[in-house]
Amino acid sequence: MNALARSLPAQPSAENLWEMLLDRLKRDGKDYTLNWLNRMQPLEVREDVLVLAVPDRFYQDWVDDHYRGLLESTLALVTDSPTRLGYEVVPGLAPPPELQPAPAVKTDGSRPPRLNARFTFQNFVVADSNQLAAAAAQAVADTPGRAYNPLYIYGGTGLGKTHLLHAIGNKIWDRDPTQRVVYLSSEQFTNEYIESVREQRMPEFRRKFRDECDVLMIDDVQFLGRKEETQREFFHTFNTLHEQGKAIILTSDMVPAEVPGLEERLRSRFSMGLITDIQEPSFETRVAILQKKSVMEGLELPDEVAHFIARAFQKNVRELEGALVKVSAIHSLSRHPVTVDFASHVLKDVLPSRQVVDVESIQKEVARYYKVPVEALKEDRRHKALAHARQVAMYLSRKLTKGSFPEIAARFNKDHSTVISAVRKVEKLRETDTAVKRELDELEAKLTGE
Numbered sequence: 103m104n105a106l107a108r109s110l111p112a113q114p115s116a117e118n119l120w121e122m123l124l125d126r127l128k129r130d131g132k133d134y135t136l137n138w139l140n141r142m143q144p145l146e147v148r149e150d151v152l153v154l155a156v157p158d159r160f161y162q163d164w165v166d167d168h169y170r171g172l173l174e175s176t177l178a179l180v181t182d183s184p185t186r187l188g189y190e191v192v193p194g195l196a197p198p199p200e201l202q203p204a205p206a207v208k209t210d211g212s213r214p215p216r217l218n219a220r221f222t223f224q225n226f227v228v229a230d231s232n233q234l235a236a237a238a239a240q241a242v243a244d245t246p247g248r249a250y251n252p253l254y255i256y257g258g259t260g261l262g263k264t265h266l267l268h269a270i271g272n273k274i275w276d277r278d279p280t281q282r283v284v285y286l287s288s289e290q291f292t293n294e295y296i297e298s299v300r301e302q303r304m305p306e307f308r309r310k311f312r313d314e315c316d317v318l319m320i321d322d323v324q325f326l327g328r329k330e331e332t333q334r335e336f337f338h339t340f341n342t343l344h345e346q347g348k349a350i351i352l353t354s355d356m357v358p359a360e361v362p363g364l365e366e367r368l369r370s371r372f373s374m375g376l377i378t379d380i381q382e383p384s385f386e387t388r389v390a391i392l393q394k395k396s397v398m399e400g401l402e403l404p405d406e407v408a409h410f411i412a413r414a415f416q417k418n419v420r421e422l423e424g425a426l427v428k429v430s431a432i433h434s435l436s437r438h439p440v441t442v443d444f445a446s447h448v449l450k451d452v453l454p455s456r457q458v459v460d461v462e463s464i465q466k467e468v469a470r471y472y473k474v475p476v477e478a479l480k481e482d483r484r485h486k487a488l489a490h491a492r493q494v495a496m497y498l499s500r501k502l503t504k505g506s507f508p509e510i511a512a513r514f515n516k517d518h519s520t521v522i523s524a525v526r527k528v529e530k531l532r533e534t535d536t537a538v539k540r541e542l543d544e545l546e547a548k549l550t551g552e
């Protein structure tokens with residue numbers, strides 16, 4: 103112990119402080135932490151710092167990341183000073199005898215309620231549209247309560263906010279199952295609050311959200327707007343957790359400043375850490391998501407089908423995923439090959455209306471437009487008007503369905519080279535012949551509804 107610490111009679115020794123701290127943790131029901139702390143020993147008090155001996159740098163970083171917040175806030179409860187922690191690496195440090203064997207970790211091994219193990223960082227596709235949010239979420243999962251507290255993720259519907267929230271919770275819990283991860287939507291928080299008030303169970307409510315919570319994750323906080331009493335309770339919950347260095351992660355469909363009816367003091371608290379958004383995914387990201395999910399589904403997804411689905415569902419990953427699941431399910435029931443035509447049939451009911459275009463509907467529309475029988479488009483007759491209508495139908499099939507040449511050829515009973523030359527010919531005519539251009543514009547407008 104140094105001279106300054108010795109000269110202060112009221113100052114407890116490092117050993118005493120450490121003992122008081124561990125005692126307090128036990129009394130507060132945090133004895134599960136002792137398991138993780140038993141490789142440290144009190145060394146000395148340096149000014150306002152309690153210095154702990156640690157066996158190596160790795161252990162030091164780990165304890166610092168996970169327990170500094172808890173240890174310092176507990177230290178503040180047992181003494182006025184010191185209130186900070188320091189470390190010194192003392193190689194070969196043995197666990198103190200009184201803490202051996204390490205107490206069993208108190209956990210029943212079950213994942214925290216409502217936490218969905220399916221949503222992990224491993225199966226989240228990181229791209230430009232969500233890069234910052236994903237990196238911040240990783241940082242929070244690695245050092246909860248220290249990196250970005252609170253983390254506030256906002257963005258449109260179905261873009262992955264909830265996925266990231268669960269991924270954070272899962273990662274923290276997988277690493278340390280004693281971490282009490284509380285995940286719920288703001289509506290569920292509101293309902294639990296109202297029930298607790300009605301049934302006079304507020305102490306239990308507060309214990310759950312303030313004392314027995316290491317990580318609080320609230321989805322869709324915009325629904326707290328205009329709920330004054332719930333906001334008041336949430337404000338105190340937030341403060342208690344934040345002061346103890348407990349991690350808080352929030353999601354919303356808008357920035358705090360835009361949430362209608364959100365109290366100013368909550369707005370400012372929500373903005374204390376990091377606010378980050380998730381944007382709509384680009385075409386490439388949508389394709390990457392489809393590819394990743396198809397591997398998970400055990401579905402072989404040809405590129406042209408992935409491109410077709412990615413073009414059809416642009417704004418919402420949930421819908422993109424739903425389309426893939428549907429294609430995969432019907433493929434495994436029917437064993438029909440996964441082609442663009444197949445996907446467009448399967449998704450007919452859910453495709454945005456302008457996308458309900460398949461080879462069959464193109465053939466019908468073209469036949470009606472040129473007043474020729476549909477069947478004639480699939481035959482070999484070389485009558486000039488018929489040949490033109492057939493080539494236009496092939497060109498539009500290629501342009502609007504993104505089907506491969508062989509797929510389209512099969513629907514016209516031709517080989518793929520016939521389709522390739524028809525498409526080239528019509529492309530050229532579209533540029534050079536205004537009458538043909540007009541025909542194509544009219545047909546496309548009819549088919550796509552644009």
Ligand SMILES: Nc1ncnc2c1ncn2[C@@H]1O[C@H](COP(=O)(O)OP(=O)(O)OP(=O)(O)O)[C@@H](O)[C@H]1O
Nearest residue numbers: 225226227258259260261262263264265391419420
């Ligand atoms: N980048 C991504 N990588 C993989 N899957 C994703 C990605 N983004 C979203 N998803 C998936 O899309 C679906 C919808 O995502 P999520 O529920 O997280 O959206 P949300 O932003 O919380 O939407 P809402 O605001 O409607 O609650 C989930 O199944 C999720 O796994």
